[in-house]
Amino acid sequence: MTLLTFRFAPSPNGELHLGHAYSALLNQGLAMHAGGRLLLRVEDIDTTRCTPAFEAGMLADLKWLGLAWQEPVRRQSEHFAEYRVVLERLIREELVYPAFMSRGEIRAFIADTQTRGRDWPRDPDGVPLYPPADKALPMKERNRRIAENAPFAWRLDVGAAMKRLGGDLVWAEFNDETLSATHSVVASPQDWGDVIVARRDIPTSYHLAVVMDDALQCVSHVVRGRDLFSATGVQRLLQDLLGLPQPAYFHHRLILGPDGRKLSKSLRDTGLATLRDAGASPDDIRHMVGL
Template sequence: MLTTRFAPSPTGRLHRGHAFSALTAWRAARDAGGRFLLRIEDIDPTRCRPEFEAGILEDLSWLGIDWDGPVRRQSDHLDDYAAVVTRLRERGLLYRCFRTRKEVMDAIGDAPHGPVEAARPGPHPAEEEARLLDEGRPYAWRLSLDQAREALGDAAWDALSFTEEGRGSDGEHGRIRARPETAGDVVLARKDAGAAYHLAVTHDDALHGVTHVIRGQDLFEATHVQRLIQALMGWPEPVYRHHELLTGPDGRRYAKRDRSVTLAELRAGGMTAAELREQLGL
């Protein structure tokens, strides 16, 4: 059964871009007689707020979107993600990284061989790691691309790919070879914040049988590393459909950080859901 999902983070109110993405995924499921799931990705406790989650539910209901089954809140399932981290650690696929984001970015800028190599800082020497642990320094768990390739084997690594029914950021379409090396050794968990985005999203998509991931082109590059995680964990491969991003009159894409006009503001200004859907071409 075709199954899609909408998975916003409650870090602000929804805008036109969110509405387009949610309606696109919802209609794909409903037209196919499939399932549409709602997931709240609230694993970042510093930015996610209950009032924004309530606003998401209000906005989706206003748009006429319904969903199957209960809403999944990632913050309620941190133990599930921790279990995946443990499995990856036991297989030697993760390493502790005590470097700050600034230190990693500075290394990227100074790298003689380009950013890909610098984005793979590698584990600390054993003595240094022991000292940093004793000092109680915060750290992240990074996925080692070297160990991941060894675990899969060269043939499986070279064959790693995904199906794109939409368009990637550079027009990619069809069967696409996954290039997780472009992301470097990504962070999959932190000592103080549990799971990171890539791990949580792939876990939940597999758990709920999501067959089609429909989302904006801004997340196309994330697909490369997410396919690697799926392969390492033996999780099924969904079909991907990345859609173009909506832009405002100034040509800039709608984004929370730019304080784009929210659906709540449009509603307060008298716009109806039907008018918005027509405006969005839906």
């Protein structure tokens, strides 16, 4: 019988908050109920914002909550060589291309288009899609810019990727926290345009690393926040392109702040360490997140 595997995968770029507590405790509870295992993954490919101090604080918070995971912890920053191998495969298969436009150039391109009466498409997060200009660059020009150390990112040619696969992409989404039944969701990776899969100096991105890690760690159940629901379409596309197994997904409810928005580390919402220092107990945290 295959051992069911769950994972909690935070980024050490700030303090964990109640939303992280809910996701971590939910994953642990589901893993225990299923007789499976829980893994901890440190998603630290952003080597500028992710720090050892934040990681130490994160681990302390999780242990205080009572989270127990199977060792070893996988740190993405220790596996860049593995990601690079897969990136080079995508380059050889001409499924990615170097994208050179800066944020300012993107804004100018879109503004010029909109002055001519055309609305520019946006992704599910409201960010304008990347313009198609770089995709049409001749190989000689691409190589010249790279040789001259022009900044760039590797973007997935979603149109070419979808054409390569043919047919609909779907994933199995659990209906609720009991994980007793699923329904099929049709993936729409094209909604995100040509997403970044790697940068010049970091041979991966969130999307590429997460599908590789889930496969390498034999993750069977991905339980994470509803804010990542639409992004699953991009990850399903990468899984099929790379011949990786597909876990089943459950995108759980979000813990919201008093103003109704989801909690965020970047906005410095109250962290677990602050709540602990104020006298809160792990049981208090469970009550606060509805567990």
